[in-house]
Amino acid sequence: MLRLYGSRWSPNAKRVALVLLEKQVRFEAVEVDMINREHKNVSYVAKQPFAEVPYIDDEGLVLYESRAICRYICKKYPNQGTPLVPAEDDLRAYGLFEQAASVEIYNFDVHVQAAAYESVVKPALGMKTNKANYEKHLKTLGQKLDIYDSILARQRFITGDEISLVDLFHIPYAVELEDAGCDIMNTRPNVARWWKELKARPSWQAVKETIGSSP
Amino acid sequence: MLRLYGSRWSPNAKRVALVLLEKQVRFEAVEVDMINREHKNVSYVAKQPFAEVPYIDDEGLVLYESRAICRYICKKYPNQGTPLVPAEDDLRAYGLFEQAASVEIYNFDVHVQAAAYESVVKPALGMKTNKANYEKHLKTLGQKLDIYDSILARQRFITGDEISLVDLFHIPYAVELEDAGCDIMNTRPNVARWWKELKARPSWQAVKETIGSSP
Incomplete structure (x- = not known):
């Protein structure tokens, strides 16, 4: 299942959760402990080199930047949930x-x-x-x-x-x-x-x- | 022909010109007189409501924001000039x-x-x-x-x-x-x-x- 590494402190993580919900994509939300700077850890930075929240792990494809993730979700699920991007040929x-x-x-x-x-x-x-x-x-x-x-x-x-x-x-x-x-x-x-x-x-x-x- | 309303003062206009050249799209460059604040004129703002440079007029389709224009050009001319975006199905x-x-x-x-x-x-x-x-x-x-x-x-x-x-x-x-x-x-x-x-x-x-x- 798609995992969203985010935080209740992060508006950018909420942006991704919002779009996953609109597109009816099942996901597991993983809380990154930003208070204790977990996003600055070496193991975190190996996934997100800019040490920011959120990123997703979609069956092995790691992707960061909230708007990029949202666009990727819409591309992957064009016929599911709310249509949120224009038709490919328009x-x-x-x-x-x-x-x-x-x-x-x-x-x-x-x-x-x-x-x-x-x-x-x-x-x-x-x-x-x-x-x-x-x-x-x-x-x-x-x-x-x-x-x-x-x-x-x-x-x-x-x-x-x-x-x-x-x-x-x-x-x-x-x-x-x-x-x-x-x-x-x-x-x-x-x-x-x-x-x-x-x-x-x-x-x-x-x-x-x-x-x-x-x- | 596509018209690029830009300025030699504008890095954002140069971004669009750069991509038009890479994609081998013929265009006419129209200099907006930014020194005399032409981009703040009512007639300009009717095209670009945020009063910024550049915008394009592509046979009647007016479009602003340099990165958006560049993406549009790549979508319109997928098989011309340098390929600059990923294949649609990847x-x-x-x-x-x-x-x-x-x-x-x-x-x-x-x-x-x-x-x-x-x-x-x-x-x-x-x-x-x-x-x-x-x-x-x-x-x-x-x-x-x-x-x-x-x-x-x-x-x-x-x-x-x-x-x-x-x-x-x-x-x-x-x-x-x-x-x-x-x-x-x-x-x-x-x-x-x-x-x-x-x-x-x-x-x-x-x-x-x-x-x-x-x-």
Whole structure:
């Protein structure tokens, strides 16, 4: 069976669990003890040389980087669970999917991740939040969400009118930020509508039951 | 004919030109006047809502985000020019390609881009370099390149033994940094061997002739 080496502390591991659940792929969740830095051990680094969480072992194929794992799962199980990538022969849909995938990384993730690092990770590790850095990334994130709002005024999801991997990729870090009291996902009408629909997916509710949620 | 709206100032535009040349796709390069902020104009933003360079117009299909455009080109022309993506039916190769694609973004690009911003872009705009920020990203980039070196000790390119899109994606920002006097790409044996081979590709030499090079 596919094994997901992750952690309830890791939004990136939750991203993979979420997609495995959407694709109805059975898997075993293995908790990596990040508090005791298990991911820095020699035996772990032999699997994931960058010493990060998560990776999967799919019957001997070891793969890391959460978005790569999710794409691999969709390629392996095209006719199972939710269709989350465009049809293989639809070139235009493929281009728009890849466009959205890059937008998620460069216009959303880098800022939401930096903001969550300041407001969630640092306090959890007993470090002091750099408020100026937090505000800087939140401000940029807001500017990007203004553009998201104009895109989501024209289509239901971020790639088009069907849900895709890219929509799901937004969930884990945005939930971290929201749980820390940040309301940014709810202050623009179309983003708020989209965000409400994403968070309510049964797959996201089930992630907590499969790999746990950060305390 | 495909039109590339780019700029000789933009490493991201050079990434697209590089891949178009490798795939032997004829295109017309249209210079966006970034100095006069043409990319912030209403007519430009109608095409690229995030007001960034580049985008393409491929017979009416408008697409932005450089890596997405490159993937789209490879999908459209599978049997033309250099093969730069794995065969459609090779699931393992696909997984490893996507793994490398994410590694490039999160372990290389974010740091090389931040370092180039401090040492190239800011001086060009008459702004003061934040040396601490430059050193921080260069230090992290060095740590990541140590891991790259161990990967490249086992294989010729970053995805495996064949060149791929992901190798090419590394070139434009690393050249910016090197042209500004930074030697980081040449200080680890396997990275240096790989880097020398990448830079020497005729396609990269030809990029300067097609969209120009930053002054």
